[in-house]
Amino acid sequence: MAQAWKCSGLRWSADGPVLLWDGGRRSALTWGKRVAFGVAEGGVRTCVGARGHACPARVAVPGRSTGARCEECARLDRAHSVAADTIADDPRPYHVYLAWFGPGMTKVGITAVERGSARLLEQGAVCFSWLGAGPLMAARRTEELLRAALGVPDRIPYAEKRAVRAALPGAAADRGGEVAELHARAVALGGWPESLVREPLRVVDHVEVFGLAGVSGAVGSVSELVAGGVVSGELVAAAGPDLHLATGGGVVVVDTRVMSGWELVPAVSGELSVPVREFKEAAGVQDGLF
Known part of the structure; x- marks a missing residue:
C-alpha cells in the first residue's frame, strides 16, 4: 500500500512556492512540474488541530472548509491571532500596506515588519506598496483610518x-495604478498616529513571481477533495494558496487549503476526478466531476 502524506499548507520561499507536509517534508514547486495526488479510498478529512497541537478528538471536518479545523481548534487557533485582533501587546513593529488583486480590488492591511513581503505572497497580492511602519496598535489605527477614509476593505475573498x-x-504600470492613486490619497490624510512612520510609494509587482504572465485563464476551481478522488495537472502558475494546473479540460485552480486534513497518496490515474466549480455563472450549472 502506498505511503500516505498529510499536507500542512503552501508556503512561499525566496525560490518560489513550496508544499509542506506533516513531518517536515517539503516539495518545491516549479512551472511545468506535474502535480498529481489522490485521496485515500474510504478516507475521512479530519481536523488539523491548532497551534502545533493535534486535535484530541480527531473530529471529521467538511471537505469545503479552508480552515480544516473543528470549532474548538478554530477557537484556540484564533485566540492568539493578530488578524483576529486578539493580541494588543505584540512588541514587534508592523507594516501597513495597500495590496491590489485585480481591477477595483485593493485592500489595506498590516503585517509584521520581520515577515517582509511573505504575507502579501500568501494572500495572492498581484502588487502592493508599503504605507508606513510602527507599533501594532498604531498600525491598527492607521488601517482603520484608511479603510474608512479611502473606502477600501481589509479583506477580499x-x-x-x-x-x-x-x-x-498586461503592463506593470497599469497594474500598479490603483495602488499609486490610493497611496497618494492616504499620505495626504490627517490623523495618522505620530508613532507610525510613513513610507514612500514603491509598487512591488508579483506577476512574474506568480507565473501569471501569459497564462490561460482558469475555467474553474476545485471545490473540495473527496475520498478516492484524484488531482492531476501541470503547474503553470501559483498565487497565494492557489495552484493553477493545466488539465485536459483547461486550467483549474486548486486551493491548497482544501488539501489539509486528508491522507494523500500518489495518483494512479492522470485524470482530474474531484468536484470543480466552474467560473462561468451559467444558469442551472451545478458542481460536478470535471
Missing part, C-alpha cells in the same frame, strides 16, 4: 481574487 486573474492588465 479568495474566490473573487482568483476569478479576475485572467483579466489582469
